[in-house]
Amino acid sequence: MARTDGQNLTYRIVQALGVAIVSGAYSVKNPFPIEADLCKQYGASRSVLREAVKMLTAKGLLSARPRQGTWVQPEENWNLLDPDVLRWLMERKPTYALLREFAQVRLAVEPRAAALAAEVATSDMKAAIRTAIAQMAEADRDEEDPLPSDIAFHIAVLRASGNRFYSQLSGVTESALRISIRMQNRYKGVRRASVADHKKISDAILAGDAATAEAAMRYLVQEALDLINKADSAAGSDLRQKVRSGHN
Amino acid sequence: MARTDGQNLTYRIVQALGVAIVSGAYSVKNPFPIEADLCKQYGASRSVLREAVKMLTAKGLLSARPRQGTWVQPEENWNLLDPDVLRWLMERKPTYALLREFAQVRLAVEPRAAALAAEVATSDMKAAIRTAIAQMAEADRDEEDPLPSDIAFHIAVLRASGNRFYSQLSGVTESALRISIRMQNRYKGVRRASVADHKKISDAILAGDAATAEAAMRYLVQEALDLINKADSAAGSDLRQKVRSGHN
């Protein structure tokens, strides 16, 4: 989907400004520029620039008033659950704190989603879950990257829950899961066990066993959360480099 | 906060179009108009109109291309967790399905938030929780509307969790909670018991008892979910009139 994928100038500016904002590039010392300056900086007309700013305003990142200029909103007003915002944050500032908080969201939602999926999943949805598991097993056998199928599994479960908010999280989740799971997979021992753990969830869902599915998913996500906490206490809080140096 | 609160023309149009879109006003039979027509319809200039459309695009409601025009995105692409989008949906199309799905989100998140709050809440946050409970009890005694303090309580707990995503939900939640809780409160018997139930959660959080807080919150929200399911099976699926006829 990727609504802000840089086709046209406006979206490229949204992207650039969005990343700059969540990276903390603007502050009291370096306030957000006025329209005229931004136009010069990006070589764009006022229309384009204003439209970009409006999109960021719609995501809660900016606010503007005549004579007062445009300014970055306090972080608590950002729409963290907007796919773009979360992606910008995860790609540029994947702090342990953010990963942990996101893992807590997963811990809250994914077990419930698994339970619901066990109860209401359509055959299409079940097929998607089964496929993801099969590909995970295959990747594990062939020593390939299990990340894509791992993500596909979690997204399939969220969708299969039949809850639109949960499904929504799958979109939000994509980029966050990528970083989150990659981190988890860097521990080979954990990875091997992980395939079996995922299969257990899948089996329970396919069998319509909500309680088992919920418990198994809770175990898996709790494990991810524990790993983040462990890594956090073992290291600093900015893991940009560590994550990027992971394979692929 | 209410970013689209109708101060200027642009935001008024965002509001009007947003409501129209989520209400299903546009379809194959009645496709989304082209810029020129919308300008005429709202008596606005192209700049303003394009900026409004861009904001709705940022929220996942619209998409546009040269020569193809602007069209409404399929519902699964809407940013349901955007405060504006959810508010528009809840105010115009509060179907039982949507309320149920939202209650499931609450069921997933709020117990965890209560548990976290018990562990990490600052004294400020604890004070907010205590205040909300006190006002709830007072409203109950004086036969006033317990809705505002009820909402304040749930929001205070979400914030006290220290998890930014949970806090985020409190903003998203405000309008949804309003409809959700109002519905719950229409049953007087439930309401009376409800104050005690809330107090139990509050006490556990203030005492730092995470497990009890979590269980008590789960019970409360599960009750809300059950109520929605009960009402759903007893009635049709559009409850606009019923909710509006509730007191206040």
Added chain:
DNA sequence: AACAAGGAATGATATGATAATTCGCCTCCG
């Protein structure tokens, strides 16, 4: 010192023109 008036900075709105994209039609060639 308090207050009022006016100027200036900045976003909000309006208008008109041009560019880019893509769909549908038409023509011309095979």
Added chain:
DNA sequence: CGGAGGCGAATTATCATATCATTCCTTGTT
């Protein structure tokens, strides 16, 4: 007859410029 290529039109994207509205800041008056 069919298909490829081109041409025209529709629609958004971008640019440029002008004016309005809001509000901060200065300045002057009492």
